[in-house]
Amino acid sequence: RNPEAANHRRRSSHAPLLVYYGSSALIGRDFRSPESVEMDEIMAAMVLTSLSCSPVVQSPPQTDQAPAVSSSSMDMECGGGELSDSGSSGYWSWDHGNVSPAPSPSVTEADSSPDEGLPMEMEQSDELNAKRPKSSFRGVYKCLWPNCGKVLTSSVGIKRHIRVLHLGGSEQSHREEDFYYTKISCEAVDTSATQSPSPQQQQPRSNSSSGPGHSKPSTLSQSAPSSFWQIHSEHLYQACSPIQVSVAPRSPTAQPWAPSMVKPRCRSVSVGEQWLQQNRLQPVSASPSRTHCSFRKGRSEAKKCRKVYGVERKDQWCTACRWKKACQRFPD
DNA sequence: TCTGCCGGGCT
DNA sequence: AGCCCGGCAGA
Structure with a gap:
């Protein structure tokens, strides 16, 4: 495709990573006023957008990096997180509502690109999972609604989020929320360094483009989004074979952000799918024949x-x- | 290696 | 539909 688009794509997949680094720094300096932080975020995102085209910038995080506050561009990378720590609410999320305009045009473009959709999102998330520094997260819940990607740490919270924002708060959507979020736990093993079982926090995405998406939840509420079904059917297909959690040996020199390294290992399963599997529901239309699910009858x-x-x-x-x-x- | 038979081609 | 066979997989 055209190189400009590719460049945008690369940038957009990098930006959240940097943002994540920023988030840890952000936590370390939460004494700052929200306005100040927000301005820094915007500034940082702009700077990062222009600086983060090279993968070198994406080198694995120095976890002991001090979150110093300064105006240098390097510091912007550390402190330019867009991640807001909701603090008292008990969860952090990407929810900025409709605050500032998108600081990073590339992110906006990637998010609004119609053909990127959820698969891209998952890809990106998986990619980021492998890069993320270790933390003490147990497990988080990510909204699978297209262009949302909100991440909450409680199932109740994510259900409420989906019900209210995406399902229009209808009561008939009872349990339907399960299909629209996924629990992300340590099965997305970070193999870059250790096989630590500590779950990795799902990287939230900028909702700068999800603003429009959030502004029309009621129109989406009665039917599942097409991209969701795409994902869901894929899950059903994959459900024929056991979920692969094992980790292939990997070259120590391999770049941790190489998507090919991460993608096959990390598969998030929506809670709805887990429910389907537990209840032994079969795909409606899929014929099991000629797949690996079909097994030869044992010899009598x-x-x-x-x-x-x-x-x-x-x-x-x-x-x-x-x-x-x-x-x-x-x-x- | 033997056996059972699935999948598919040919008529 | 009838016939045949390559090839897979279990014993």
Whole structure:
């Protein structure tokens, strides 16, 4: 595709990472006024947008990096988080409502791109999971609604979020929320350094473009978003095979942000899908035949024509046996 | 290696 | 539909 678009894509996938670094710094300086922080965020995002085209910037975080406050551009990278720590609410999220205009045009463009949709989001998230420094997160819940990606730490919170914002708060959507969020836990193992079981926090995305999405929740409330179903059907397909959590050995020199390293390992399963699997529901339309789900019937103990009559008296075999089909004379 | 039979091609 | 066979997988 055109290089400019590719560049935007690269940038947009980098920006959240930097933002994340910023978030840790942000926590360290929460004594600052929100306005000041917000201005810094905007400034930082702008600077980062112009600086973060090179993967070098994306080098794994120095977790012991001091979150000093200064006006240098380097500090912007550390302190330019857009992540707001909701503090008293008990969760942090990406929810900025409709605050400032999108600080990073590239992010906005990527988010609003119609063909990127949720898969891109997941991809991005997975990518980020591998890069994120260790933290003490247990597990978080991410909204799967297109262009939302809100992350909360409580299932109640995410359900409420989905019900209110996306499902229009209708009561008929009871339990439906389950299908629109995913629990992210440590199964997205960070293999870059250790196999630490500590769950990784799902990286929230800028909602600078989700503003419009949030502004029309009622129109979406009665039917699932198409991209969601795309994901969901994919899950169903994948559900035929066990979820792969194991980790392939990896070159120590491999770049932790290489998507190919991360994507196959990290698969978030929506709670709804988990429910489906637990309840042994089958995909509605999918035919299981000719997939790896179909298994060959185990060999029976019964003797068939071949054994009974032998190859010499093949003419006495049943037709099916002669045709190498399932024996009809001595069925299982 | 033997056996059962699925999947698919040919007539 | 009838016939045949390559090839897979369990014993």
